[in-house]
Amino acid sequence: MTTLARHTPLIPLPAGPARIIAATGAALTLASTFLPWTWTTAFPGNLTVTGYPGGLQTITLAGAALSLLHVLAAHRLRGLRWLAPTGTTAPTVLLALGTLATTWYTLGAIARQLGGLVNLEPGGLLAAAGSLLALLGALALPTDLPHPDGPAPGPLRRLRHTFTTRRPHPAAPLPAWADLLLIAAAFALGLLLFTYGVDAEYGELFVGYLLLTIAGLAALGRSGLTARLTTLTARHRTLTLTAALLTAACFPLTLTNDTYTNLATSILIFATVALGLNVVVGLAGLLDLGYVAFLGVGAYAAALVSGSPESAAGVHFPFWAAVLTGIGASLVFGVLIGAPTLRLRGDYLAIVTLGFGEIFRITMLNLNGKTGPDITNGSMGIPNIPDLDIGGFNFGDTHDLLGFTIGRFGNYYLLMLLATIAVVLVFRRAADSRIGRAWVAIREDETAATAMGINAFRLKLLAFALGAALAGLAGTVQSHVITTATPDQYQFAGTVPPNSAFLLAAVILGGMGTITGPVVGAALLYLIPNKMDFMQDYQLLLFGVALILLMRFRPEGLVADRRKQLEFHDDAPPEGA
Template sequence: MTTNTTPQTDAVKQAPRPTALLYAVIGGSLLTIVSAFLAWTWTDEFPGDLTYYGSPAPIQFLSLVAALLTAAHALSALGVKGLRWLTPTGARKPVWILSLGTLAGTWFTVLAIVWVLGGVVHLEPGAYVALVGSLIPALAAYKLPDDSHKAAPAKKLPSWAEIVIIAAAFAVGLFVITFGIDTDDKEPQLFVTYLIIVGFAAIALLKSGLFDRLGLLTANNRQVTLIGSAAAAIAFPFIQQSGDTYTLIAVNILIFATVALGLNVVVGLAGLLDLGYVAFLGVGAYAAALVSGSTASAFGFQLPFWAAVIVGALASLIFGVVIGAPTLRLRGDYLAIVTLGFGEIFRIAMGNLDGTSGPDITNGPNGIPNIPHLELFGWNFGESHNVGGIVLGAYANYYFLMLLVMALVILVFARAGNSRIGRAWVAIREDETAAEAMGINGFKVKLIAFALGATLAGLAGTVQAHVNSTVVPENYVFAGPVPPNSAFLLAAVILGGMGTIRGPILGAALLFLIPAKLAFLQDYQLLAFGIALILLMRFRPEGLIANKRAQLEFHDDTADQAPTDLATAKAGA
């Protein structure tokens, strides 16, 4: 009797033992952890001061955390009791991705030291230990056999345990976000390393199946999840150590994300490509500025904030209907060109209403400055306030206000998306001709989407006008170095995931925070932006957080599985 062997069988027999490879991953990770407690350079001229022994600098702390995660997942692959839950869908992919993240973050830091200080002579032994320690896990994890499999059903946990897990997840998320926002602008290397480590860690946790498990827990405990989300968001200003510096970034992220959610109604639900959406933000901001008591206002009176909000939202609503009514009979690229033209017309018109080229309403290119701070129920938003012994700056007041605005926008988006009109939007997006054949009034449905999206943008614009205390036409362009603008708003929706709530919020946060932290790359911002979109379209076209419909559309593997099943059946026969 002869035994037939195939090259694939021989390769499996000759492959190194996974146990040895996993021990190599753990050993290299331990070296990286040890290196974090050593000096990586002898001079404090490198930002962050990596000259201390026994006290990791923040940038070394990132390598330490990445190495800990890598070692923990490797131990899970070895079957260590208490850690098996880390890899419900297999260990090879998360271990390899985490080891690559550790390698990329550590090597970037060491190379940055060499570049900034001018040579390898500035490196201390700790840097060499870090280089070797981060390289070993990456090489060993690459050789690990693929053990990907469908995750087994999770064990049923007590209600209190699920709540503890959700609370811990929110606490970790709040710490990670705060760490990134609080990085010193004078240490761009730290933020780049942070992006590398967090990016690879997020992909690894996604591949391991932990995010899916957490998603099931949050779905089963919706009230706890909402309370945890609100508590984490409210706690952010209270844990800031640098005053209002980074709270302002958070406020602008919330404004950007709120406007992106409004655009998501138009693009994500109704499928209408709007390239001039930022103009609706400008309409709301200008309307609020004109009636909020600015010394440069042509109207010369001041309405209470609630009235100014209504004025801004109604002004954007009217502009949305006026622009949408004659143009929404167009489709595709033609509609995109018309909306792009509207955005440019708005910016130019605001610059010409200066009393010379047109009526004196907006003060022309100089804009409307000196917009007074809000005051609600005796609470002045422009002053610091002591809450529970913690001093909150002026921007913390606007932060809490924007949380309320975003909560309102999320509620409107969720209710509208799940309503009859929301289903009509989706039908129009998928196939307008078929939807109209089924009795849907396409023009009416699209006009409602356009008007609702414009109203939500105007609502955010009223707050933006008071936060910035000035409104100028240059803030509302199609594309520019500083978001929000129409290009970045559209990118936030596509990057995060069209038709979802969390997607545009995440996309807006990334697209605002990264340029704010990496100002030295401003000249190459659009280049990096384009490369990122190309990579996203190639590897995750449905967005970072996609709905189930998009995932099925872009990752339908039924066609690929049929030949494999047929080949398996023949082999078995």
């Protein structure tokens, strides 16, 4: 007869002392943020002040406070049990780990920039010791790992079990007004976090924010709060969509600099193109490595008819006509390229689409009046595209809205938000339709789908054309935002998105076949290189390492649908659990 030895900690300590150690370490780390960490203001953020935190100290303060709350919640303290519905200590470990990473990164950056550890004040040393103590105490908390009689599980198995998701305990239903408040609070918190990341003034602050945010989001998932919020939003779908739209519309009002609004507009453009590629790759399973060319076709088509003085067409269409021109041109190119190539599969299709992307870029270079007709001005592109003017509303002017000033990029952000919503609706309707189910069948097994009577070629061509049209829509707006269209913007790979490699990575990173996934992936892949320009020489290396880690530990993507979870994880709970 076997017995189960439960509550196996990573570090063999009783539960009571482990909680005390973790709580003490978190409290010391929190207190250290009110002390100076360095003696000079040469390090950004002014970490020399006693009495209140500044710069990266605020990140450590938030991590330490959350770690302390979760230590108390792991003790099942009344009033804090809602923080850990699963009853596991994994969120405590994750938050302590994120706080340690942020704190030690800050201290390492201080030592590197100022010339050694001698530049650290006692507050910084206290933060290092407190964050390490909090992590050790969290690792010593019980993990509820059962095992038969015999040798205790090794440290690696116990650590892996620490990060294993458990189902949350059933929650009592709340009144409708409480559901409304929770959904509003969740979106407000998301807006606050995203605004803080976009508004980060220097790279070191963004890195600290990123480290703690990753740990915090993972802790939310392990605690069961994400699952409960998902259930809540599914119950109130219309309310959730309305809250999401209002949150996104309010985003430019929260920024302090129009440059950051420009960054947010570029993220929306990148996300919209990634959603279009998600139709091709995520739904139909067609590996397209030259997709950014369709973005370029839409941008060049709109640039030629939007009244630029350097345009060879010499016409000025209204915006709606320019949009239709960009969409139509991309749609035609999608059909022309797809018709002869979509009879190929797998690697052969990928090679052909990669070739199309390069052919488009080289063609735009050669249409310069010397090596070809004078249409695109070669490497100079089509500059000086005028700002949009829709019904007397000039997008290049500053406007006042409810007491807030909306600049040029804020205007284009709101326009691009409407375009993104249109693309999301098209993707959602297509995915839920009979055609969308046929695309999924082709993606899973084209031979079996054909045997069941599905016209695979026609449906693949439809997916290719729809994806190209959505990219053309985004390209039309992009050409007006950046006021130019040049060939070097539409390459297969590079350090600056959008390009085909980053678009494909955004779809895979976020989660193929989902709506939220490519948006999240595009936001991360566009925001991180812009905020970490001080590591520009290592961006592609870090990008490759991140993709390797993602494929190893979360191959279904950051936001995965049910099918992918069951495909990649044999231990996933059954449907409806």
